[in-house]
Amino acid sequence: MPPSPGARPRVVVLGAGFGGLIAAKDLSGAPVDITIIDRQNYHLFQPLLYQVATATLSPADIAVPIRSILRDQENCAVLLGSVDTIERGERLVLLDDGRRVPYDHLVVATGARHAYFGHDDWEPVAPGLKTIDDATEIRRRILLAFERAETESDAEKRRALLTFVIVGGGPTGVEMAGAIIELAKKALAADFHHIDPASARVVLLEAGPRILPSFPDALSAVAQRSLVRMGVEVLTGRPATLCTRAGVELGDERIGTRTIIWAAGVEASPAAVWLGVAGDRAGRVAVEADLTLPGDPHVFVIGDTAAVSWKDGMFVPGIAPAAKQMGAYVARSIRTRMKGETPAPFRYRHQGNLATIGRKSAVIDFGRVRLTGFIAWLTWGAAHIFFLIGFRNRLMVMLHWMWAYLSFQRGVRLITGSTDLP
């Protein structure tokens, strides 16, 4: 239904990640009625999720209730709910509990999830890292592997328990590998009687020729050297051909392990299905230069869910700053359109890539400027504190980091849920 004459346009935002949240916030004060819908009640600062998975931070340190963030924004309602489908003809979002949410402008910002390239049966043995529940599950498996190793009398089984394989050499894989080897060599080193946690084997598998493929060659090499120096085995050009409870197979070779972490790829949320359009190979939705769906100016698709052309035949990368720029663009665009004008096309400004490798080491590519080592690590830390939402979270993350840095300990070594290994 079209809005009744004089009614305020209804903006529905799906997803309160970086893109959706900024879209909603930047419409503060605009004469629109916004509803932001998310499956969770919190906005998650995903770049630090690996630190929850490796026992440095608590979930609440990097997650803030969406309602708190938007509390003072009169024109924005927050709804906990999951999308079932979208009726574009009727301009309706249908939620899986039967609720119907009408829109004039729809912003689809539902992000991405990990993908197994047709091997979805690997997921139970090789969980990925996208949600808080993923992170506490991975933390549980890592800590439990050391506990089980402590009482395992069979040498081969003990070896498998003390072997950790990360599949995928992008930033998440690199960060996980660095954090796990530090956990083993520092935080846990003195805590066991029968095993030496420092003897743990951490293997980073990358199917392509080098880790951090989105970075310049030189920085990939720096990162690989740093990881190797820390004790990580980096295997490039080696795709995993099978993941089971017993280990990872690489063609004829097998690495015995009880802990596999999947960081090898993402696919977009099922937005293409909801919208009734064809997604690309990664499930992303192609959009016009103004980030709307071709032929349907009422629907914006942004962030990791959208395939947005950038340069040299590449797409805008699936990183937080890109999603935020798109969210801000959509808010501006809606305001412009309400004035009866045509918005200028979206232009992505790439600010850089950064990945941390471990204590005191990171790589940053600002284009012309490249940073490595301690300076890069400080810059990485400062940037993450700066972009965290909320004073409380900034303070807590800083304190946890200072404590971890000075004590070499990890503050959140809790095995919650079951104490059985899968």
Add this chain to the structure above:
Amino acid sequence: MPPSPGARPRVVVLGAGFGGLIAAKDLSGAPVDITIIDRQNYHLFQPLLYQVATATLSPADIAVPIRSILRDQENCAVLLGSVDTIERGERLVLLDDGRRVPYDHLVVATGARHAYFGHDDWEPVAPGLKTIDDATEIRRRILLAFERAETESDAEKRRALLTFVIVGGGPTGVEMAGAIIELAKKALAADFHHIDPASARVVLLEAGPRILPSFPDALSAVAQRSLVRMGVEVLTGRPATLCTRAGVELGDERIGTRTIIWAAGVEASPAAVWLGVAGDRAGRVAVEADLTLPGDPHVFVIGDTAAVSWKDGMFVPGIAPAAKQMGAYVARSIRTRMKGETPAPFRYRHQGNLATIGRKSAVIDFGRVRLTGFIAWLTWGAAHIFFLIGFRNRLMVMLHWMWAYLSFQRGVRLITGSTDLP
């Protein structure tokens, strides 16, 4: 098997709660080999667990890995495991994964769990608060009830979603009731568009004639007045006769609610069954004056699992200071026996009872001295910070409290796990 001549006595401690942990720590340096076994990898500071359930603290703020605590104690190994049974004839603890742990001295300190007095079928709708997983589950239900109420159009269903019933008026029930009403009236008050969280109904049900029955009459009355002033409905002399998904029945009357929290009673861990002795009505094991099992001086039973006579026909209460005194006694007792001497009987020194009611209010009974109000609240806070283990936890809890006190907010409002209500 008796220890081979000259071998060090093997001390096995079951449970790393307050009692077990102190028993192990106080044997530091003694010529014994200690194994401490727990189902979890962390020691939990249970007195503050209700603050995890009500979104003030993160689990890691009140839980410390047992291995970290005992890291420097050479004579103590830590084992993650669950007891299947105890073969007292063979002096063996059998774990449920088949491991066999022999002992010369066994310290059973496995605590208590909530009890439903023959109504175990109420547990799914009325969870109790004993573990971290309990606390995050209760937190999930409380926060989810507000979220569901926000979109519920049926007035009666909305009322039930905004009604919270705590069954049991002991310290845990009082603390939960105070924390939930504050959450509703302060932290959530401004966050919803369609409901007024401050209109939430919090009901504290006590079957007996007054809340806080272990306190003097006058303090019970103070606590009840404070709760009522905060907006809690306190119903005494009203036992719950049925708990269902729809609500709590009190005889003919029914309170419609979707959130019931069980704080009405505890029973001892199944230690009596493991040991092959008769437990009392609450499952506790009767012990001699030296806390050993009658007729078996190799087995100590302490803390909430033991029925220890105190005065006026009462038993030593199931509180942290009592468990710690018993743990310390057992360690002294083992040292004394190793010198060939007979230990003096255990004597409980009651230091007092304390319960907090909410922001700026608590009741404390030190026997001759009784405190209420703000002074009691400060004393309560200082005592809890003091008894927390670890500098990091003390600092974090203090910061969370300061932040919560100054901002009226709650920092850990995360719905984790499923977003369906039971």
